[in-house]
Amino acid sequence: MRDKSSTVELFISPEGYFQELVQQGLSQRKVNTYPHVESYLVRLLQHYLDARNLYDEPYENESGQRSPQTLAEAYLIAQNSEPFVRTEMLRKLGDKTLYISGFFGDSLSRKIVDIDYYAEIGGAAYASLAHCTREDAMIKVYSTFSERFLEFVDVLTYISHQSLIKSDESILRLYERYMRTGSELAKEKLKEMGVLTLPADQVKLGKQG
Structure with missing residues (x-):
């Protein structure tokens, strides 16, 4: 009779894998935070595994031409949208700028629009989210990302260098x-x-x- 124990392997979900990466990144970069922020970063990594999530649909401008939104345009459009739409757009903008800054910061440094611009827009998006969110835990998460944006960029950069996520x-x-x-x-x-x-x-x- 075959020993079943020899065929059973430990199951670690992708979420568990990313949880380990986030915890390692926070530790290595000496960034102190709390579980809600860790969980948010794990979900962020899972979401952007599908590269299609990095790209937004083009929009129709005042002259009737469809063009990709700049970060500043996206922020202004979000601020002038209905509450639910505003919250969703700001969250996507904050998450996108954080992820791109962490995973593609090296390429940003070679462009006119650099990481400081992404940090400014992303930090502003998270700050606005903190003001229009009612859930205490999420207010704290968004405020943390707004005030310490570049710290978490460093964490994601470390993760990108240590993993095969890309x-x-x-x-x-x-x-x-x-x-x-x-x-x-x-x-x-x-x-x-x-x-x-x-x-x-x-x-x-x-x-x-």
Whole structure:
């Protein structure tokens, strides 16, 4: 009879993987914060694994031409929108500028629009969010990002250098592929990244349950 214990591997979800990365980044950059901020950063990393989330739909300007929004334009449009729309736009703007500053800061330094501009817009977006949000925990999160924006840029920069998040085949896509097909190649890549999964036969059994 086969020893089942030899075939069972520890399961660590992508969320758990990112939680470890965030905690490591905060520790290495000596940034003290609290659980709500850590959780927010984990969700941020998961959201932008899909690079399509970095790009906004073009909008139609006053002359009828559709053009990409600049950060400043997006901020002004958000401030003049209805409350629900304003909150959503400000959150997306803050998150996007924080992520781009952390993961692509090196390329920003070679452009006319540099990281200071992103920090200014992102910090302002989070500050506005703190004023129009009623939930105490989120007010504290947004205020923290507004007041210490560049500290968290450093944390994300550290994470980008220590992980494979920017690879063409992201962790989540690999994970979803493995869960759907039991692909051995996807499994091996996940193991190389430190994300251990259940064996394929257990995945299939789980899907049948």
